[in-house]
Amino acid sequence: MKHIIILTSESALTLAQTIEQSLIGSAIYSKHKLTGVTSMNSLEDIVEFGFKEADSLIFIGAIGICVRLIAPHIQDKYTDPAVLCMDSTGKNIVSLLSGHVGGANGLTKQIAHILGANPVITTQSDNTNVWALDTIGTKYNWTLKTNAKHLNHPITLFVNKKKTALFIDSKDAGTVHLERTKPEHVDIYYQWDKIDLSHYELLIIVSPFKYESSDVPTIYYHPKVFHLGMGCRKECNPAGVSDYIKHYITSNNIAIESIASLSTIDLKRDEVLLKDLAQQLGNLPIYIYTADELKDIKTPNPSQKVEEVTSSPSVSEASAINSAQDGLLVIGKQKGKLSEGNDFTFALAIDRKAIRQGHIEIVGAGPGDPELVSVKGKRFLEEADLILYAGSLVPVELTHYAKASAVVRSSASMNLEEQFNLMKEFYDRNLLVVRLHTGDPCIYGAIQEQMAFFDEYNMSYHITPGISSFQAAAAELRSQFTIPEKVQTIILTRGEGRTPMPEKEQLHMLAKSQSTMCIFLSATIAQKVQDELLEHYPENTPVAACYKLTWKDQRIFRGELKDLAKIINENNLTLTTMIVVGEAIDNRKGLSKLYAHQFKHLFRK
Known part of the structure; x- marks a missing residue:
């Protein structure tokens, strides 16, 4: 209950x-x-x-x-x-x-x-809009510790707005939140030796490492970002091994509380040492990998002997790196033997996403209206050090979210190499880059080539999806593009112009289903599009030519398929036009059964 x-x-x-x-x-x-x-x-x-x-x-x-x-x-x-x-x-x-x-x-x-x-x-912290220090760790899966006799003491200092130093040397959603919502009485530091603790009554540390804070009341948050990999001889005696590994890790100023997982190769899945170590380190989840999953991971200390036994040249390092999502080793392979015949190895890697470094966020700008960018996308635009946006395809108003110190550039006149060099310049300075693409960047967004560059240089990047123009078309047409028992498929495609289309994706082939079809990048070949669609759609099928959806100068023209080319040509519609065809446009006849009485139980789950 x-x-x-x-x-x-x-x-x-x-x-x-x-x-x-x-x-x-x-x-x-x-x-x-x-x-x-x-x-x-x-x-x-x-x-x-x-x-x-x-x-x-x-x-x-x-x-x-x-x-x-x-x-x-x-x-x-x-x-x-x-x-x-x-x-x-x-x-x-x-x-x-x-x-x-x-x-x-x-x-x-x-x-x-x-x-x-x-x-x-x-609660004072709620009413004064300051951080809830006793629960924020739980929200972001951080382990909370304090050097105070009781947690209430540092919390009281904080809510009473005593001068506070916040030290951060990792990165996740929680640290982003702290940076974005910093109260006026808090100073943020990213380098430990830059803090003069004599100026502060409270210290907050968000780090997977250990720092000594002297007598200043301190709250420590340890995010779980480290991944421990292990290997061992068959039936290795676990006695003393966990204490040995914990001592080694803590002697390197790493917080045991920040270890997120334990992993090894499937050959070792039943080792008593594996289960004992997981339990002793805080009931860690255990990840098991096959030799095929580990053998191609590059490690600094491969072993021919290990490969002969396991079919992978590395176990502890490779499994740690794999669990850390191609992370970086902070402790390379260490060999231990507490008694004869009981050899073991271990290595520790940090999740790559947790490392404070440059980052590139590919953001979907939405269809045009600056208010139709996602909340997450808007936040990236507000925080970015460089915004590189797709020229005339993205309204310049979206870049108005940029902070005063940000550099904002259009990529319209740049080739791919010039775009990449500019982004890498900011990335190498550990800054945040936003590559702003129209609509949703994964749909005709031309991001594949950029990601290939990012992969080649092992750069941190991510995609924030956006609202696609086909979704904006449905909204502006006030139409549901799927109609019960009539149309249950939406096809996103384009006509064949200078860039060939695969034979099986030719418009006349896709038209056989008579689905709702949203056609990108095809206004300049409107007659060809019309001819191909008429091979299977009735000539009176509703169509809409949607120009600059949600922009200030949006125009929408409706008609029948037989007049599509005429509509586009007579109104001088260009590349920023979405063509929609299908009987779902303006159709109000098909009714969903979702709201029927027999389906009400679905809403209680």
Whole structure:
């Protein structure tokens, strides 16, 4: 059971049912026998059960009753369930117990949205919009430690806005959040020797490494970014091995808490040492790889002897690198032997994504409207040190999200090599590059050649998808491109111009299905497109020529397939035109069965 809704009065049943219907994993409990409600002998029994079995208790009734009922059961904010209390009219809902750690604050806001109620949250960090230091680690899978006698002391310093130094030497979604939301009383550092601790009352460290902070109250967050690979002789005795490896790792100032996984080759899957080591290092997940998966991974210490036994020249290094997603070794292969015949090896690699280095984000700009870029894409544009955008294909307004210090360039006049050299210049300075492409970059985005360069130079890059112009076309045409029992397929393609199309993808071949077809990059060959489509589509099939979808100068022309070329030519439509053909355009006849009564259960899962 996740959420228990405690009904103290029958008069609030409708309110309780509204919450139950919208809050997944919830159930109503009461001492009254009511239809659809779990009945228990008393409210005391319900609360006792809830503290043992539920993640949260949601009282509907007077807060005094709630406080008296939960008081005997309160133990610790790290183990107590979230407790909320709301009045029977649904006007106010109070986060009463376990606000951060138990999730009561977030649940209070969620239920307030369901009911249109007023959320009452008294946690200072929530009300002052500062970081919740006691729970942020859980959110990003960081292990939290402190040198203070109690965590409340550094948290109090922070919420009271005492001067704070934040040191970061890794990278993930959590560090990005901290950088983006930094309060005014916090200074961020990326080099340890640059911090003068005498200027600060609090130190926050986000690092997989160990740092000594003297007497300054410190909160440490250790992200799980290291991957341990191991090998051993058959039936290796595990006695003392885990202590040996832990001592070696910590002597290199690496936090044991930052080890995310243990891995080896399938030949060693049943070794007692493997299971013992995983348990001793915090019940690590174990990843097993075949020799074929490991043999081609480049490692600094390959062994012919290991290859003779396992068919891979490396086990510990190769498995660590593989688990770290082609990461970098921070500890190369180490050999150990605590007793005769019990040889073992280990190596440690860091996840490549966690390394603070240059990065290239290929961002889909969407169809044109600057507000149709994704939230994530907008954030990258706001944070980028270089924005290289696709000339006249991307509205310049999208680059207005750039910070004042960013360099913004159009790639319209650049060849591929010039584009790459510019991006690499910023990348090599450990800066963030955004390559901004129209629509969704994976659909006719011309990113394949760029990614080949990035792969060749082993560069960090990622793709943020965008809204494609075919999706914008459906929205602007106010049409659903799939119609129940009529059209269930959407084809994204282009006509054959100077660039040949595969024979099996010729338009007249695709037209056989009479699906909804969205045709890119084909306005200049409109007559040829029309002729090929007419081989299978009826001549009165609806078509739309959509020019500069969602741009300020958007124009849309509708008609029938037999007039497609005429529509495009007479209106001088160019390359930025999407051609849509199919009976789904403006079709309101096919009705979905999704909202039928027999399918309502799907929405409760």
